[in-house]
Amino acid sequence: MTDNDYKQIDEYVNGQLAGKALADFEAQLLTNKTLAEEVALYKDVGETLTTNYAYEKEDAELKQLFNKLGKDYFPKEEAVEKTINVEQDNTNIVQLKPVIEKNDSNDSSGDGGSSGIRWLKPVIALAVAALIVLLIFQPWQRSLIDNYYEPYALNITQRTGSNMTALIQAQKAYHSGDYASALPVFEQYPDNAEVQLTKGNAAYNLGKIDEAIATFQQVASGDSVYVPAANWYLALAYLKKEQPEKAKAALDNIPEGSSYYAKAQELRNKI
Amino acid sequence: MDKKPHPDQKYIDALLNNDNQLIKEIYQKYSKEVLNFVKKNNGNEQDADDLFQESLMAIIRRARKGDFVLTVPFGGYFYYIYKAKWLDKLRIMGKEQVIKEETGRCNDDSQTIAIGTTLNEDRLALYKKHFEQLTESCRQLLRLTFEKLPRKQIMERLDYASENTVNQRVHRCRGNLQKLIKQDKNYDRLRGRS
Structure with a gap:
């Protein structure tokens, strides 16, 4: 598939093809299975990731309600x-x-x-x-x-290749509390924001708070979807270091639409 | 399958519209059942709370896709979802994965619809995983398209020279994403199933 194929797929999925161009494309879809599969995937990727990324505000509100109901119905x-x-x-x-x-x-x-x-x-x-x-x-x-504080729940599933197998093993170790084994593996993924966020958590749980802070700061200064989470953990790490002002500043960086917003505000008020 | 909505479709609508009263009713009706299930299977109150939330979020994400109709009672459908999610969690935590459950819960239609929802979650995880591997500029750009921002606004926000340049970049980034997803060994298992 070329960039031009994806241009056509994009226009088709977004309803921008018309007349002969549309008829030709639909005719191709009937005979070209590869193209039909690409179109189906293109559509599904768009719709599925939209359900995740386009509803941050709604998700934050739901999370707040769920947390409130959770306290009543699952008391702990x-x-x-x-x-x-x-x-x-x-x-x-x-x-x-x-x-x-x-x-x-x-x-x-x-x-x-x-x-x-x-x-x-x-x-x-x-x-x-x-x-x-x-x-x-x-x-x-x-x-x-x-x-x-709850350790970040890394959820990476079945990646191909030996490195990924190591990552899956490290994830397993991390979830079982064996942070010392998991940490060196996580260090091998410096460009993966989610793994770095988890690495910060592993360091935090090993009492390496300065290292955790440095890692969270790095993720928080990027532009990934993990920025609010990084600020959240950064705040908790600062509290561990008894640096409440810095913790407040990190909490203030969590935007209103984030799922961390409600608890960030709650914690801020308690500091 | 009959696409006539079950009266419990009201719970789906409530979740989509953040209807506090009906969502509370879901907790009233099913929290005890979920708590019993989790406690019997290696978990505690916090796990049950998390599982409840995550299962509701899975339903919401599936329902947001627009073509979703609940044709079966909510309880059975919800049961198959939280059960599948808990199995996943036990697997990740490396704990025993033999589920102790109440008998008499089998309902083919509920299970079929629930499998569609859990597959949707698996696909979301697959797509997100590869989305994260894209370059920073691709992620930034595509994220705005997933948020349904018009291309003109994307051009202005990201300071592109023209809408045409935005489109070219979108096509290239989406193409890269498709390639990564298709190379994943889980792709074949997940494709074309709903």
Whole structure:
């Protein structure tokens, strides 16, 4: 097939052929199976990719609704979050009170060691306060990111050639949590934005946050369809590095039509 | 096959029109069933939630193509779609792929229509995979054609000299895309089936 053949196919599919040109083309379609197959594929590729790329706004709205309904009908995250908060609250109060009350009762018993314990009280209080700070802030910070972070779901299927077989294997390793095996394979696909996005995720999960940030930045500065996703993961990586302003800036780069928009806004408000 | 729409076509229309009330009804009717199915087959609540969403998106993408009519009850059709998607997921995750399911769900027509929908998803994945392999300028250009932007606007936006130049580039890029797709070993399995 030449460029000119595709010109004719394009005009036919878009209803731009008329009169004799149309009649000739349709006659060819009846006898030329290769041409008929090319036309069918041309049409299907156009229609199928249109259902994916032309509805970003609608898809974002649907995603928002699905997420909302998902929370009601498949309860999980909120319950976990509540449990963590309740545990923290109980830990703070329940652990603090018995320690002090016990010491008080020791004091009033007139025990010889009471003055030592009295002297220890501010130290204990300080230690408990430090514990509270640790319990409250560290897990809270982790859970905010972890509640939002989900590894990118790479879904490459059955490519031909040995390199692709390696990629499929790496994908399998990645999905099973073996990020260390997957990462070097992903590095072999520097021009494939989706694989790079996944590579950033693998680095992120290996604790190589700087490397993850560099990879996400690279994808985010391109013009692929993965730019919003790259900004999303970039924001989470910045949060991991405790750089909230940079995280906010990355979230602000996610356009309104993107499927990441709703949760990006939600996360931004929580930072 | 009879093309008379089943009354449950209302769910398809609701998904296409983002009808919150009817979409909620879909969740009310089928979320428990999907959750039970996923939990029996190596998954949890989050998996069930994701599977539910992805299956609805598969239906929406198929219905957007315009020639889609639901001639069977929604429940059976939906079942075959989420089952196929979950099998795919288990395969990717390298988990056991023996599906434990309720008996008595077999319905040839539902299955046939659902297979059409899952094949449509497979073709989308195939097309996207090769679309990603095109040059950056081809991807940028073709994406705008898939978004149905008129060629004149594409010319202005991408700063081409003329509409004719846009068309020439589109034909070349689309030709390259067709060649890549046709070379894929999955192409023969997926072509001409709907």
